[in-house]
Amino acid sequence: MIRIRRDYQPHEMAYVHSEPTHVIWHYICDLIKQQKSKNILDVGCATGALNYFLKDYDYNYFGFDVSKSMIDEAKHIWDEPNLHFWCADWDDFEFEHNCDCMLLLGVLPYADSKYCDNNYVNPFELYKMLVNKFKPRQVIIRETESHDDFVSIEGLESFLKIADHVERFTVDTMLGKKVVLNVVTDI
Secondary structure: OOOOOOOOOHHHHHHHHOHHHHHHHHHHHHHHHHOOOOEEEEEOOOOOOHHHHOOOOOOEEEEEEOOHHHHHHHHHHOOOOOEEEEEOOOOOOOOOOOOOEEEEEOOHHHHOOOOOOOOOOOHHHHHHHHHHHHOOOEEEEEEEEEOOOOOOOOOHHHHHHHOOEEEEEEOOOOOOEEEEEEEEOOO
16 A cells, blocks of 8 residues: 655645646636635645735635645745645644635545555545535635546546536646536535
8 A cells, every 4th residue: 555655845846836737726716716715725735836826815825734845845935924834634634714715636536545544435535524624615626637647536527526617627747637626515
């Protein structure tokens, strides 16, 4: 069994800042603004790349990641009073704010036991646990739809059924085809 790495380094995530991914970031920001989400919880935030693209918006950002080096880098980059970062995993993280929008950007495949040691049967079970725990009004999911060399989400159909809007992107990076889903919850 492969366990989830907890020691990702910022240079390993540099692709999230690459020019071809900007179209995805702008789309995610538009979804946040359409719902007027103000308190944004980013699960598996890495270095908080979303904040480069939301500079013109009034919001509070709360990000957590299992990688201490990622969180240290995020705190170094983002020294703003409305941006908060913690080193934690999804089982242990406690959030005491209202959550307007929860971001699940590339994290759901890690629910699969072949990628990490946990108690989740599949990505949809992890999704349900996170929604029940943090009670967001909006959930934005971004995953690799299919690519042989990268972790991709299996069973995407469950997410497509609950999404209010689905947009597919083919970006010119090593990442392959991406899908972004916007879910407005009943919570």
